[in-house]
Amino acid sequence: MKTIFSAEHVLQDVKSEFYGGKWVDAFEIPRRAELVLAEVKRAGLGPVIAQDSFGLAPVLAVHDAAFVHFLEGAWEAWKAEAGTIPAYPNIWPPRRSRMIPTVRPGAELGRYVVDMSSPILEGTWNAVRAAVDCALTGAKLINQGETAAFALCRPPGHHAGRDYFGGYCFLNNAAIAAQYFRDQGASRVAVLDIDYHHGNGTQDIFYDRGDVLTVSIHGDPVQEYPYYIGFADEIGEGAGQRTNLNLPLPWGSDYSVWNAALDQALERIRAFAPDRLVVSLGVDTFKDDPISHFRLKEQDYAQIGARIATVGVPVLFVMEGGYAIEAIGVNAVNVLRGFEAAPTQIAWTP
Amino acid sequence: MKTIFSAEHVLQDVKSEFYGGKWVDAFEIPRRAELVLAEVKRAGLGPVIAQDSFGLAPVLAVHDAAFVHFLEGAWEAWKAEAGTIPAYPNIWPPRRSRMIPTVRPGAELGRYVVDMSSPILEGTWNAVRAAVDCALTGAKLINQGETAAFALCRPPGHHAGRDYFGGYCFLNNAAIAAQYFRDQGASRVAVLDIDYHHGNGTQDIFYDRGDVLTVSIHGDPVQEYPYYIGFADEIGEGAGQRTNLNLPLPWGSDYSVWNAALDQALERIRAFAPDRLVVSLGVDTFKDDPISHFRLKEQDYAQIGARIATVGVPVLFVMEGGYAIEAIGVNAVNVLRGFEAAPTQIAWTP
Ligand SMILES: [Zn+2]
Ligand SMILES: [Zn+2]
Numbered sequence: 001m002k003t004i005f006s007a008e009h010v011l012q013d014v015k016s017e018f019y020g021g022k023w024v025d026a027f028e029i030p031r032r033a034e035l036v037l038a039e040v041k042r043a044g045l046g047p048v049i050a051q052d053s054f055g056l057a058p059v060l061a062v063h064d065a066a067f068v069h070f071l072e073g074a075w076e077a078w079k080a081e082a083g084t085i086p087a088y089p090n091i092w093p094p095r096r097s098r099m100i101p102t103v104r105p106g107a108e109l110g111r112y113v114v115d116m117s118s119p120i121l122e123g124t125w126n127a128v129r130a131a132v133d134c135a136l137t138g139a140k141l142i143n144q145g146e147t148a149a150f151a152l153c154r155p156p157g158h159h160a161g162r163d164y165f166g167g168y169c170f171l172n173n174a175a176i177a178a179q180y181f182r183d184q185g186a187s188r189v190a191v192l193d194i195d196y197h198h199g200n201g202t203q204d205i206f207y208d209r210g211d212v213l214t215v216s217i218h219g220d221p222v223q224e225y226p227y228y229i230g231f232a233d234e235i236g237e238g239a240g241q242r243t244n245l246n247l248p249l250p251w252g253s254d255y256s257v258w259n260a261a262l263d264q265a266l267e268r269i270r271a272f273a274p275d276r277l278v279v280s281l282g283v284d285t286f287k288d289d290p291i292s293h294f295r296l297k298e299q300d301y302a303q304i305g306a307r308i309a310t311v312g313v314p315v316l317f318v319m320e321g322g323y324a325i326e327a328i329g330v331n332a333v334n335v336l337r338g339f340e341a342a343p344t345q346i347a348w349t350p
Numbered sequence: 351m352k353t354i355f356s357a358e359h360v361l362q363d364v365k366s367e368f369y370g371g372k373w374v375d376a377f378e379i380p381r382r383a384e385l386v387l388a389e390v391k392r393a394g395l396g397p398v399i400a401q402d403s404f405g406l407a408p409v410l411a412v413h414d415a416a417f418v419h420f421l422e423g424a425w426e427a428w429k430a431e432a433g434t435i436p437a438y439p440n441i442w443p444p445r446r447s448r449m450i451p452t453v454r455p456g457a458e459l460g461r462y463v464v465d466m467s468s469p470i471l472e473g474t475w476n477a478v479r480a481a482v483d484c485a486l487t488g489a490k491l492i493n494q495g496e497t498a499a500f501a502l503c504r505p506p507g508h509h510a511g512r513d514y515f516g517g518y519c520f521l522n523n524a525a526i527a528a529q530y531f532r533d534q535g536a537s538r539v540a541v542l543d544i545d546y547h548h549g550n551g552t553q554d555i556f557y558d559r560g561d562v563l564t565v566s567i568h569g570d571p572v573q574e575y576p577y578y579i580g581f582a583d584e585i586g587e588g589a590g591q592r593t594n595l596n597l598p599l600p601w602g603s604d605y606s607v608w609n610a611a612l613d614q615a616l617e618r619i620r621a622f623a624p625d626r627l628v629v630s631l632g633v634d635t636f637k638d639d640p641i642s643h644f645r646l647k648e649q650d651y652a653q654i655g656a657r658i659a660t661v662g663v664p665v666l667f668v669m670e671g672g673y674a675i676e677a678i679g680v681n682a683v684n685v686l687r688g689f690e691a692a693p694t695q696i697a698w699t700p
Binding site: 017018019020021022078081082083085086087088089090091092093094095096097098100101102103104106107110111114115116117119161163164166200204207221222223224225226227228229231 | 367368369370371372428431432433435436437438439440441442443444445446447448450451452453454456457460461464465466467469511513514516550554557571572573574575576577578579581
């Protein structure tokens with residue numbers, strides 16, 4: 001399959017995140033994408049191509065306009081008040097407050113961000129736009145007849161909600177691609193999020209919609225980021241009733257436990273009968289991941305890819321997390337190779 | 351008048367707050383209260399007494415129980431996971447998430463705090479409890495026949511809402527005292543907040559109640575902390591319709607502008623005919639305050655006190671902000687001396 005990659009990802013180059021009352025070295029760093037790219041090439045997965053430009057319309061189809069425009073202008077506004085240091089928040093809205101714009105960049109930042117791990121830098125907006133375009137380019141390739149594509153997005157996206165960002169994510173690459181599929185004619189789209197962390201942004205974006213199924217297998221939010229969302233009883237609302245499936249698992253879960261959750265996920269996806277599947281591909285489920293607590297091994301990832309292929313519809317893989325740097329390439333590409341090696345017939349429809 | 355003061359305030363001894371992307375020296379420091387106390391004594395305002403103990407019942411009468419119990423156990427829980435470093439948040443709930451408890455101290459901290467200026471330390475809970483007791487002791491003195499009392503509370507309280515804390519505030523001393531007045535028989539209580547910053551916590555606590563009038567004169571939240579709340583169109587709701595009055599003023603406002611807002615405030619308070627008045631006494635309206643942008647002068651504060659006396663009901667003064675350290679004592683005590691020197695008759699009723 002083709003890999004879509006943008007060198008602009010390096011513009012999001014964070015040095016530190018604040019965690020547990022102190023600064024720690026950043027986990028979401030440029031080297032992550034470079035190592036995945038190197039493994040794509042080493043393994044001969046297929047051509048690596050650059051992204052096309054899609055503009056902001058596909059972004060605005062899932063994200064709040066005020067939020068998107070905030071992100072677009074955030075660095076310039078911040079710099080004018082705080083100087084050229086990374087934009088980390090120091091205040092955010094209390095419960096029961098309204099969305100009234102202020103003239104203070106720090107207050108606007110706090111309105112839209114939900115943690116201290118996702119600073120806005122000079123190059124953030126360009127990196128984020130490029131990542132979105134990688135996902136959209138992959139979706140376009142699939143609509144042109146590819147049965148799979150790998151959007152090697154960085155920064156990741158699945159924690160970005162309709163009108164908020166955090167967890168290293170700014171715009172939701174996977175959700176934007178899923179909406180693009182819908183807008184280009186797909187009747188139903190499923191998003192399967194296999195990152196260690198709950199795909200809260202994707203859930204948030206499609207929570208009240210019946211045309212996009214969102215399924216996530218993840219660390220139980222009682223123990224794990226993003227904490228406040230991702231519980232099993234969140235099943236969607238309104239037209240989206242029963243089109244959100246959360247499969248939280250406890251710390252220490254190994255592949256046998258994880259795979260049983262994947263059974264449930266795939267069963268639900270098959271029942272939904274989507275035209276397209278988007279996979280939020282995080283490999284922080286790996287046993288050696290420094291910020292996660294599952295126990296998957298290298299060889300498990302190829303099986304995951306093969307099992308995803310059994311859905312039988314074209315799949316857009318979108319890179320999300322994975323912080324065991326030396327293993328991230330092998331694990332991610334193992335999913336993709338496992339998918340390609342599977343005997344399953346993929347039914348492509350326009 | 352009597353001043354109620356607790357030496358335990360020193361237990362909240364913050365070194366740094368995070369602002370504008372970097373750590374800066376803390377503004378809300380123990381020396382603030384010490385300098386106000388020194389001026390109380392120097393000026394001969396009256397006896398300085400210790401606080402009584404009131405327990406948690408008066409706190410739980412205005413604050414959410416889960417929030418109060420979080421604060422009570424926050425340091426021990428944090429210490430067990432993060433060690434003995436100050437508890438600053440690194441994540442907080444996104445919009446549209448629910449209040450489901452987690453097992454992670456950092457996630458619980460982020461659920462309840464709204465900024466990076468209000469860390470929880472080993473002594474925070476005891477300092478906070480003592481400050482509440484100072485306010486309640488002042489209220490009790492008034493119910494016993496005093497026409498005024500000065501609760502020299504530290505940490506301050508007016509930014510603490512029903513179920514959140516921030517802005518150097520943890521529990522809302524003024525709101526707890528106002529509720530105490532109600533519970534002890536007052537039919538109506540007014541809270542006048544003259545701190546530079548909007549009394550958002552007090553507004554939040556009484557927003558849907560008609561028995562407590564909340565009035566605040568403050569820096570326009572479009573420009574100023576707490577940003578997301580404190581606008582003029584927030585007039586209360588339900589039974590509290592028209593019992594919240596916000597008088598936001600722009601940066602640079604001097605006493606003539608400020609005093610015109612006080613006219614409106616006092617007119618509304620007189621029309622409400624309260625039995626008791628609580629004044630959230632911040633003096634960060636001072637021209638030299640390092641974090642504020644009004645232009646009041648030393649001599650203006652005595653006039654403010656005299657004007658408050660014209661309401662003609664017993665007044666509990668509760669210390670809030672003020673960060674021009676060398677002037678904080680004189681300015682605060684000027685309000686109290688101006689009040690005492692006023693010719694107005696205070697109507698005391700049981
Ligand atoms: Zn993750
Ligand atoms: Zn203040």
